[in-house]
Amino acid sequence: AQSVAQPEDQVNVAEGNPLTVKCTYSVSGNPYLFWYVQYPNRGLQFLLKYITGDNLVKGSYGFEAEFNKSQTSFHLKKPSALVSDSALYFCAVRDGSGGSYIPTFGRGTSLIVHP
Amino acid sequence: ETGVTQTPRHLVMGMTNKKSLKCEQHLGHNAMYWYKQSAKKPLELMFVYSLEERVENNSVPSRFSPECPNSSHLFLHLHTLQPEDSALYLCASSQDVGTRNTEAFFGQGTRLTVV
Numbered sequence: 761a762q763s764v765a766q767p768e769d770q771v772n773v774a775e776g777n778p779l780t781v782k783c784t785y786s787v788s789g790n791p792y793l794f795w796y797v798q799y800p801n802r803g804l805q806f807l808l809k810y811i812t813g814d815n816l817v818k819g820s821y822g823f824e825a826e827f828n829k830s831q832t833s834f835h836l837k838k839p840s841a842l843v844s845d846s847a848l849y850f851c852a853v854r855d856g857s858g859g860s861y862i863p864t865f866g867r868g869t870s871l872i873v874h875p
Numbered sequence: 876e877t878g879v880t881q882t883p884r885h886l887v888m889g890m891t892n893k894k895s896l897k898c899e900q901h902l903g904h905n906a907m908y909w910y911k912q913s914a915k916k917p918l919e920l921m922f923v924y925s926l927e928e929r930v931e932n933n934s935v936p937s938r939f940s941p942e943c944p945n946s947s948h949l950f951l952h953l954h955t956l957q958p959e960d961s962a963l964y965l966c967a968s969s970q971d972v973g974t975r976n977t978e979a980f981f982g983q984g985t986r987l988t989v990v
Contacts, residue, residue, distance in 0.1 A: 792976050794978055796981075801986060803965050803966075803984050804967075804979075804981040805981070806978040809976070809978055811976045854976075856975050862920060865918045
């Protein structure tokens with residue numbers, strides 16, 4: 761079985777400071793990892809993904825994520841937060857080696873960036 | 876815009892009403908999904924369609940009835956709902972269920988309130 765954990769329900773950061781939203785995963789095969797963002801009353805929007813290759817993945821709006829196989833983590837980062845980054849962030853995993861094709865989503869982390 | 880359109884955006888219905896949610900994608904995708912998003916709960920996968928055939932039905936009550944007449948359109952027919960069915964209903968599409976390294980594209984959702 762595959763699973764995703766987002767250990768923080770909420771992350772608070774001041775504008776201009778770096779931000780990190782944490783994600784850890786469990787999957788029996790090769791992990792395919794995704795980050796999505798959801799603004800209020802909107803659907804999820806894809807930010808970035810890790811499939812293979814470079815452990816540091818760059819995505820939309822200046823976000824990046826680092827894949828760490830030994831720690832089974834895929835934390836989302838941004839060097840300098842904007843107030844407009846305030847939203848709900850979801851991490852998701854798919855098993856790239858077989859098993860269920862259905863992606864598993866985390867519970868979401870609310871990011872609040874203070875002016 | 877993600878290429879996935881949901882209508883209506885908001886819906887208020889009584890417990891005895893019958894209504895339908897509509898989802899349309901023009902991305903050439905072969906897989907379509909219905910998710911339920913309730914406050915303080917993880918995303919719940921409801922149904923998955925692959926090339927108009929239902930491939931997943933996650934123990935969803937029969938008062939929710941999906942329909943996929945073609946690979947571009949997906950409906951969710953609602954009847955005799957309960958107040959706890961109030962939620963944001965999200966439609967998504969992806970290239971196909973078997974291509975695991977691709978992301979999903981979500982619609983903006985239908986905010987459903989059952990009174």
